Amino acid sequence: MEKLPKGGAFALILIIALVIIIFKSVVTIDSGHAGVLYQLSGGVDPEKDPLQEGLNFVAPWNSVIDYEVRQQALSEKMSALSSNGLDIALDATVLFQPDYENLSRLHKEKGKEYVSRVLQPAIRSAARSVVGRYTPEQLYSSKRDAIQDEIFEETNKIVSSQYIQLNDILIRDVTLPPTIKQAIERKLKQEQESLEYEFRLVTADKEAQKVRIEAQGKADANKILSASLTDKILQDKGIDATMKLAESPNSKVIVIGSGDSGLPIILGNQ
Template sequence: MFVLSILLLVAAVVLFLVGRGRDGSGWKIGAALSALGGLLFGVFSCVHVVSAYEVGVPVTFGKVGSPMKSGIQFKSPFTDVTSFSTRPVDLNLYDKDVVEVRSSEGGVLDADVTIKWAVMPSKAVELYRLAGSAEAVQARLVLPDSREIIRNVFAKHTSEEGYASAREQIGSEIAASIKERLAPRGIDVTAVNLRNVKPSKELQEQIDKKIQQEQATERSLEAARTAKAEAERKRIEAQGIADANRIIERSLSDKVLYNQCLEAYKEAAKANPVYAVPCGTDSNGTPVIVDNGKN
C-alpha cells in the first residue's frame, strides 16, 4: 500500500508538470486526484487493525517491536505485522496422527490425545522468534514437544497400567509435563485429554495368550485344591469311622450284649409266634429259639 501511495504521488507530480505547460484543467484535476489518492494510501499504510482475540507482532527492518493489542494501531509504513490468534486451539492426535508409544516392558500402545492450547498475548514476541508465524507454532512447538512428552511418560509405566489401571494417572502426568514445557515459550495449555489407549495388534495377541495361560493355571490350581479337599474329607471320614469302631469295641461288654439280645427277642416275639430262651443258656451262649407255630 505504501508503494502504491508513492506511485500515486509521483504520478501527481508528473501530471502537474505536464499540465502546467499546457492549457486545460484536466491535467490539474488528474494531478490533484492522484495526490489525494497517494495521501490516503499513505495514511492507510501507517494504520493497522488488530482483530479481536488476536495480538500483532511488528517487525521493522528486521527489528521486532512490542506486541500490538486488539484495535487500531499506528505503525511505520515500513513495518510488517504478524498476527497470532489468542483463541484456544485443539491439537487432535488420533487416527493417522495417533501417538505410538512403548511401555517400560517394550509393549507398543496407540494413544489418542487431544491438547487444547492458546497463545499468551504477553509472549507473542517470544513465539515469533521461535516459530515465525501462527501456523508454525503448532507444527514446530506444540506437536513435537507433546509427542515427546507422551512417549516419555508411557515409558515409565507397564503396558497394563497404560491401557487399564493407571490411565488417569498417566493423563495427569502428561498434562503437567506439557504445561511445564510450553508455558515458558508463551503457550498456555488449558487441557490435555487422554481419550483412548489401546494395545497394538501384536501386544493384544500377547495379552490374550497370557490371559489364556492364567486361566488354565487357575483351573489347574482349582482342580488341585478340590482334590486335596476331597482327600482330606475322606481321611477325616475314615478317621471318624476308626475312632467310632474303637469306642464301640471298648464299650461292648458281655452284659451289654446280653441285654441287647433280650431286647431284640422281646421285639421279635411281639410280631412273630416265637419265643426265645434267655441268651447264654447253652455252653456257647447262644439263645434257643422255639417256633410256637409248629408245635
C-alpha cells in the same frame, strides 16, 4: 479536454498518495487475534506489546503478523513403547494458546510455525517418557488418568518457557496390540467373576450366621420360659382360665380336679 493546472495536478497526486498511505496504515485485528509489529527499520521488538483487536494505525512501510491468541485444539496421534517394550498408540487432544504477553518474543524466536517446532515435539517426547513407565495393563485400565496428568506436567515443563500456554491434554484413546488387549480383557473378566463369586460366598455366610443367631435366640428364649413355668404357676394360670370360662354364656361342663396336675377338665355342650 481542458488540462488541469500544474498546481491542481500536484494536489490531486498528493491526495491520492495520502489516501493510499492512510489505507495502508490502517490494520484491522479480528476478535480473538493479536498482531506482532514488524518494523522495516529494526524488525520485531520483543519488548513491544502486541497490537490488540480492532483498528490499529501503523506506518505503511511496516507490516503486522496476525496470531490467534484464544484457546486452540491440536489432535495428536503418537506411538510409544511400554515398560515391557510393546508398541502403544495414543490418541490425544492438546488444548493450548500462545502466551499473549510474550507474543512478540514467540514470533521472533519461534515464528508462526511454533506448533510444529515446539509443541508437537514436546508432547511426543513427554508421551514416550511417561508411557515407558507403565505396563500395557496399567495403560489400558487403571492408570489412564495418571498418565494423562503426567504427560501434561512434562509437556508443560518444556513449553512454558517457550511462550506457549498449555491448558490441558486429553487422552482420547489408548490402542494396544490386539493379542495383548484380548489377554487383558480376559484377565479383567476373570477377576470380575472371582470378585462376584467371593461376594456371593460372603453373602451366604452372613445369611447363615443370621439364621444361626435367630435360632439360638429362640432356643434361649424357650429355655428361659421353660425354667420359669413351675407347677404352681401352671395351676394358678389354669384356675384363672377356668374362672374366665365359667363366666362365659356358652354351655359347658367343668369337672374340677380331674385333669393332669389337678387342673379342671372343660367339656363342651356336646
